[in-house]
Amino acid sequence: xxxxxxxxxxxxxxxxxxxxxxxxxxxxxxxxxxxxxxxxxxxxxxxxxxxxxxxxxxxxxxxxxxxxxxxxxxxxxxxxxxxxxxxxxxxxxxxxxxxxxxxxxxxxxxxxxxxxxxxxxxxxxxxxxxxxxxxxxxxxxxxxxxxxxxxxxxxxxxxxxxxxxxxxxxxxxxxxxxxxxxxxxxxxxxxxxxxxxxxxxxxxxxxxxxxxxxxxxxxxxxxxxxxxxxxxxxxxxxxxxxxxxxxxxxxxxxxxxxx
Numbered sequence: 001x002x003x004x005x006x007x008x009x010x011x012x013x014x015x016x017x018x019x020x021x022x023x024x025x026x027x028x029x030x031x032x033x034x035x036x037x038x039x040x041x042x043x044x045x046x047x048x049x050x051x052x053x054x055x056x057x058x059x060x061x062x063x064x065x066x067x068x069x070x071x072x073x074x075x076x077x078x079x080x081x082x083x084x085x086x087x088x089x090x091x092x093x094x095x096x097x098x099x100x101x102x103x104x105x106x107x108x109x110x111x112x113x114x115x116x117x118x119x120x121x122x123x124x125x126x127x128x129x130x131x132x133x134x135x136x137x138x139x140x141x142x143x144x145x146x147x148x149x150x151x152x153x154x155x156x157x158x159x160x161x162x163x164x165x166x167x168x169x170x171x172x173x174x175x176x177x178x179x180x181x182x183x184x185x186x187x188x189x190x191x192x193x194x195x196x197x198x199x200x201x202x203x204x205x206x207x208x209x210x211x212x213x214x215x216x217x218x219x220x221x222x223x224x225x226x227x228x229x230x231x232x233x234x235x236x237x238x239x240x241x242x243x244x245x246x247x248x249x250x251x252x253x254x255x256x257x258x259x
Contacts, residue, residue: 040078041145041234044071049122049147056118068107072124076104079126079143082240083247087141090251093130093259094141103127105144122147128247130259135160136169138258141247150234152243153193153226154250156257162221171257172217179214185253186211189225192249198222223257225250 048071052061061068080103084096096103105125111117123146130138139156158165175181186195190211197212198205199219212220227246233239 037237039235039237040075040082040239042071042075043231043235045075045145045234046147046231048072049145052120053122053147056120056122058119061120072107076124076126079240079243080104083126083128083244086240086244087128087247090247091130091255091259094128095131096128123149130254132166132258134164136164136166138166139254141250141254143243143246145234148231150229150231151226152229152246153224154253155222155224155226156254157222158220166258167217167220167223170259174256175214175217181256182211182213189249193225193227195223195225197224225253 044067048064048067051064080096087094087096103126105121105123105127107120107124109116109119109121111119123144125142125144127140127142129140132138137157137159139154141154143152144150156167156171158167162168189195195211196207196209197216198207198221199216200206200221201219205221208216212223229242233242236242
């Protein structure tokens with residue numbers, strides 16, 4: 001399939017009904033069912049983000065909008081199309097059709113309260129979450145590309161406020177009832193994935209490397225488990241398949257903390 005056809009198909013999605021327990025049935029599945037036969041991303045995406053880091057101003061971005069569309073925005077839409085079927089097989093509740101580009105991070109930074117006043121993020125993320133009641137946010141399976149880094153993993157934040165978040169209302173009671181769950185996940189994933197988390201200390205978020213414990217959870221504000229990949233990994237035709245396998249590994253974290 002050519003990139004032009006991929007781009008044309010990027011706005012079309014189909015939902016597949018599937019019991020969430022099918023995550024345990026994928027070991028023998030051929031992930032090559034995904035449509036990509038050519039790399040989605042080229043070296044141009046890394047070149048664009050490096051240039052944006054050096055020239056992070058509106059006048060530069062305005063002059064490079066078409067470059068941004070070709071190197072970043074359109075390939076990410078193709079990646080969404082390529083991954084949607086596999087994500088929905090993991091759990092049919094995943095939202096793969098969010099309006100206004102909601103499956104993607106924003107290139108524009110909110111600088112109203114930020115110390116860094118540069119207007120653009122030199123990276124892009126594709127993310128999949130599940131709609132929860134009210135303003136509560138689920139964890140996400142995500143993949144991201146910056147000027148020199150490619151990552152894929154799971155993340156969850158205490159949104160909109162910790163006391164109203166899935167971290168507090170869903171995950172915390174489960175961890176209280178099953179305090180060994182975190183240790184089991186660490187044993188299962190620690191050799192393949194990096195873990196770090198944030199807690200509140202004197203009103204400020206502080207980063208902590210490693211795996212949180214049950215005792216850490218009452219102050220936990222965010223948790224990320226990810227794998228860092230080489231830039232070359234994103235330029236291979238197998239990249240959607242590689243990301244889908246990471247999502248399969250990390251799905252139990254999202255389910256336990258959010259669903």
